[in-house]
Amino acid sequence: MSERAEKAVAKYRNGYNCCQAVACVFADETGMDEAVLYKLGEGFGGGMGTAQGVCGAISGAAMIAGLVHSDGDIEHAGQTKAKTTRSSGTMQKKFVERAKRLICRDIKTGNDGKAFTSCPDCIRIAVGLVEEELGL
Numbered sequence: 001m002s003e004r005a006e007k008a009v010a011k012y013r014n015g016y017n018c019c020q021a022v023a024c025v026f027a028d029e030t031g032m033d034e035a036v037l038y039k040l041g042e043g044f045g046g047g048m049g050t051a052q053g054v055c056g057a058i059s060g061a062a063m064i065a066g067l068v069h070s071d072g073d074i075e076h077a078g079q080t081k082a083k084t085t086r087s088s089g090t091m092q093k094k095f096v097e098r099a100k101r102l103i104c105r106d107i108k109t110g111n112d113g114k115a116f117t118s119c120p121d122c123i124r125i126a127v128g129l130v131e132e133e134l135g136l
Contacts, residue, residue, distance in 0.1 A: 005127040009120045017045030018119055022060030022126045029136045030067040037063075047104025055104045057119075057126035058095045062088040068134050091129040098125045 004025050012021040019041035027034040041060055047053040065087040070080045092102060100116035101107045107122065108115045117125070130136055 001124045002128065002131060004131065005124040008123045008127050012120060012123055017041065018056035018123055018126075019044035019060035019063070020056075021123050022057050022130070023063050025127060026064045026067075026130060026136060030064060032067060052103065052105030052108075054102055055095070055099070055107060055122055055126075057122040058092055058102065058129075061091050061095075061126040061130045064130050064136075065091065065134060068136070087133050091126075091133050094129055094132075095122075095125055 008021040008025040011024055012018060016024065016038070020038050023037040023041045024034045027037055030037070040063065041056070044056040044059045047055060048059065062084075066084045069084040069087065070077075073080075096102050098117075099107055099122050101110055107117050110116050
């Protein structure tokens with residue numbers, strides 16, 4: 001795994017949620033302040049607000065795709081939105097191949113009560129996907 005992935009896992013172990021850990025290690029690539037990314041990702045912990053929905057790690061990866069692809073021009077959003085959507089979809093598909101599931105609850109309990117993939121490994125996977133898909 002990459003050095004960036006291990007930095008993300010260290011952030012997770014120091015109290016960041018999965019989304020924050022993924023998003024914040026790409027602050028340098030997005031031009032965003034890490035504190036802003038941290039704030040944006042705060043509600044995505046535990047599968048979005050601990051509701052056990054979509055894994056926060058892949059949610060963080062999708063956030064980075066938007067920050068990388070979007071030019072912020074609302075009047076011409078279709079030009080970048082399609083690219084962001086494609087990247088996010090590709091990363092989600094590959095995430096499922098590697099983590100075995102997309103939903104946090106299913107990842108954590110789907111294998112006879114045993115996690116398919118640990119949170120640190122979901123973070124590593126998501127960071128790797130950002131690096132692969134977005135070339136970061």
